Structures are given as structure tokens and as C-alpha cells.
Amino acid sequence: MTLLITIIAAIICTIIWYKTAPQDKMKISVLCFIYWGASLMWFVDAIFEYAEFREKFFTPSLYEMVNDTFLGVSAVALGLVVWIAKLLITDPKHIFKRRFKQ
Amino acid sequence: MACFIVPVAEAVISTVTAHILEKKEKKSDRVQKVSGIDSSFKICFSKKIKWLSKLLWGGSFLLAFEHLWHGEIKPFFPFLTAAKNSESFSDMLYEMSTVGIGMAFTVTVAWIGMLIVSGIFEKHQKVQEMREMI
Numbered sequence: 001m002t003l004l005i006t007i008i009a010a011i012i013c014t015i016i017w018y019k020t021a022p023q024d025k026m027k028i029s030v031l032c033f034i035y036w037g038a039s040l041m042w043f044v045d046a047i048f049e050y051a052e053f054r055e056k057f058f059t060p061s062l063y064e065m066v067n068d069t070f071l072g073v074s075a076v077a078l079g080l081v082v083w084i085a086k087l088l089i090t091d092p093k094h095i096f097k098r099r100f101k102q
Numbered sequence: 103m104a105c106f107i108v109p110v111a112e113a114v115i116s117t118v119t120a121h122i123l124e125k126k127e128k129k130s131d132r133v134q135k136v137s138g139i140d141s142s143f144k145i146c147f148s149k150k151i152k153w154l155s156k157l158l159w160g161g162s163f164l165l166a167f168e169h170l171w172h173g174e175i176k177p178f179f180p181f182l183t184a185a186k187n188s189e190s191f192s193d194m195l196y197e198m199s200t201v202g203i204g205m206a207f208t209v210t211v212a213w214i215g216m217l218i219v220s221g222i223f224e225k226h227q228k229v230q231e232m233r234e235m236i
Contacts (some may be wrong), residue, residue, distance in 0.1 A: 006164070030160075034160030036160075039210060040212055041161040
């Protein structure tokens with residue numbers, strides 16, 4: 001579930017980035033890199049888990065699924081926090097600069 | 103356990119390399135940078151290495167969060183629960199050498215794919231520019 005949620009987040013971010021490319025004033029590319037990087041790493045992790053547990057990998061218990069879903073959503077939220085922090089620090093639209101000048 | 107350490111190590115190397123390359127590129131003025139793209143739409147190599155470091159840092163950060171979620175990372179020394187005894191430590195090293203290297207390798211392969219695609223676009227752009235000049 002974590003892998004699935006992160007991949008969905010990565011795809012959505014890539015679509016949004018492509019819509020605004022090549023400007024990228026909102027730094028959506030940062031989100032794309034974070035989510036695609038995590039997706040690739042979790043994908044490799046899933047392959048190794050599948051090699052170890054075989055069919056059990058596709059039949060997780062309800063507890064595991066809920067836990068993984070919470071983890072996936074939390075990971076996406078954490079990625080958004082990193083992006084917001086980067087956006088506010090770099091201030092690509094110079095919003096803070098203009099505010100402080102006034 | 104600690105598989106994210108391998109991509110973190112690669113991320114550190116790629117970040118340092120990108121900074122060194124960026125300085126060299128700025129010094130020699132080989133590439134006129136306008137938000138990472140020069141007049142012939144050629145993306146400088148330091149920017150391309152930054153793609154790799156962003157992929158690695160982003161991925162490892164979320165992976166570290168997952169490890170924290172599962173209680174594999176602690177906020178106090180030795181930080182990794184697997185580093186408590188020698189048996190779990192050897193398991194951790196085994197995981198790093200299999201899953202960790204697999205992760206770093208996959209991200210690097212994806213990045214090489216990005217390089218190939220961007221290289222094709224750059225070539226296409228160059229040909230188009232030359233045609234326009236003729």
C-alpha cells in the first residue's frame with residue numbers, strides 16, 4: 001500500500017509538473033523527485049520482500065494493510081511538508097521579498 | 103533495517119560532485135546558464151547530477167521515515183536498533199549489501215534513463231536550430 005500510494009502521488013505530481021513546465025515556479029519538480037525516488041526504492045524493497053514471502057506478499061492482514069496505508073499517507077504528507085519548506089525558503093515568486101520591502 | 107544508508111551515501115557523493123562540477127562550469131564559462139539551460143537548450147551536467155541527488159535524497163528521506171515508523175531508527179545512540187548486537191548487525195550489513203545496493207542501483211539506472219531521454223531531446227533541439235540557421 002505504501003508503494004502504491006507513493007506511486008500515485010508521484011504520477012499526480014508529474015502530471016501537475018508537466019502542465020506548468022518548463023516554468024516550474026511552484027517547484028513541483030521537487031515533489032516529483034521525492035516521490036519517484038521513494039517509489040523506486042520501495043519497489044526494490046517490494047521485490048526483495050516478494051522473493052522472501054512469495055504469495056504471502058499479496059495477501060497481507062487487515063492490520064498490515066491499515067498500517068501500510070497510514071504509513072503511505074504520512075510519507076506523502078511528509079514529502080509535502082519538505083516541498084512547502086523548500087518553497088517558502090527559496091521563495092521563487094519573491095512574495096516575502098516584496099512584503100519586506102514595503 | 104538500514105538499507106537507506108547506501109542511497110544516502112550515494113546522495114552525498116553525487117551532491118559533492120554536483121557542487122564541484124557547478125563551480126568548474128561557472129569558472130570556465132563553458133555553459134551560459136539561464137535557469138540551468140543555455141541558449142542551445144543544453145542542460146549542464148551539474149544540473150543533471152542534481153537530478154540524481156534529489157532522487158536519492160528524497161527517496162532516502164521517506165525511507166528513513168518508514169524505518170522510524172517501524173521502530174528501526176531510534177533518536178539516541180546507536181540510532182539503529184539493528185546495531186545493538188553483532189547478530190542483528192550482520193543482518194543489517196547483509197540487507198544493506200542486497201536491498202540497499204539494489205535501491206541505489208535502480209535509482210541510478212532510472213537517472214541514466216533520464217540522461218538518455220534528455221540527450222535525445224537536446225540533439226533534436228540542436229538539429230532543429232541548425233536547420234533554422236540554414
